[in-house]
Amino acid sequence: MTISPRPHRGGAAGRVARAAMELGDLVHGPVLPPYTADAAVELLRTTSIGRPPSRLIAVVGATGTPDVVATLTWANEHDAEVVVLDPHTAQPPSRSARPTVALSLTRADRVVRRDGLVHAGVGAAWSQVRRVVGASGGTVRVPRRPDTVADAPGAGGLRGVTLVTGDGTVHHLAGAHPDPELWWAFRCRPEAVGVVTEIVLDPDGAGPALLAAEPADTDEARFAALARRHDPADVLGLPA
Numbered sequence: 001m002t003i004s005p006r007p008h009r010g011g012a013a014g015r016v017a018r019a020a021m022e023l024g025d026l027v028h029g030p031v032l033p034p035y036t037a038d039a040a041v042e043l044l045r046t047t048s049i050g051r052p053p054s055r056l057i058a059v060v061g062a063t064g065t066p067d068v069v070a071t072l073t074w075a076n077e078h079d080a081e082v083v084v085l086d087p088h089t090a091q092p093p094s095r096s097a098r099p100t101v102a103l104s105l106t107r108a109d110r111v112v113r114r115d116g117l118v119h120a121g122v123g124a125a126w127s128q129v130r131r132v133v134g135a136s137g138g139t140v141r142v143p144r145r146p147d148t149v150a151d152a153p154g155a156g157g158l159r160g161v162t163l164v165t166g167d168g169t170v171h172h173l174a175g176a177h178p179d180p181e182l183w184w185a186f187r188c189r190p191e192a193v194g195v196v197t198e199i200v201l202d203p204d205g206a207g208p209a210l211l212a213a214e215p216a217d218t219d220e221a222r223f224a225a226l227a228r229r230h231d232p233a234d235v236l237g238l239p240a
Helices: 011-024 037-044 063-077 126-133 149-154 180-188 217-230
Strands: 056-061 081-085 101-104 111-115 117-121 158-164 168-173 195-201
Touching: 011 063, 037 101, 037 149, 056 180, 063 081, 063 101, 063 158, 063 217, 111 149, 126 195, 158 180, 168 180, 180 217
Parallel strands: 056 101, 081 101
Antiparallel strands: 111 117, 117 195, 158 168, 158 195
């Protein structure tokens, strides 16, 4: 990955300044100018992104679902694209000519027990989940390796996820989700549906994992239709 240390000039510098000011008023996490060392660290967490988008105007360190919603809503209003920095998803580099915001989820690491279930942000480490579950006497089956909750679709006891689609809408997905197409798409290819911000686990380890569905070669049209419905401005550039 090549990251230039030089700041933007002219009109580009104005776009960067406006993005930092406006997004900074909307989110709880940091909004980093793209040419800073802190932004470079965030970008380097995701080696799959390759070269950063040429029109990158900000790196947002989202602290949870509200920050993701605010970033996507801002992008829709400003004809910008959002690239999610997910080390577990081989998201290709953006080819858009639009201004681009990179969205980091490493700070979305809150883990709480609520309504008898454990809600964990995708940036949380599994060790943190184990501590919360163990403190309440639970025995949820989580990986012992030092991965983050972003690996959750393979965990036992997974009951659901919180997903934000490109239009900024929050969806709480579970087996009884009223939108069967969105549920199917998440199980087939989570990264081609929206931004997963949180998972829901049974603290007693009961219940099977949410098994993935295998998309057929003819299913690309279904993904495209979902993208048009849930991301009409193509903010996330989906499907991949």
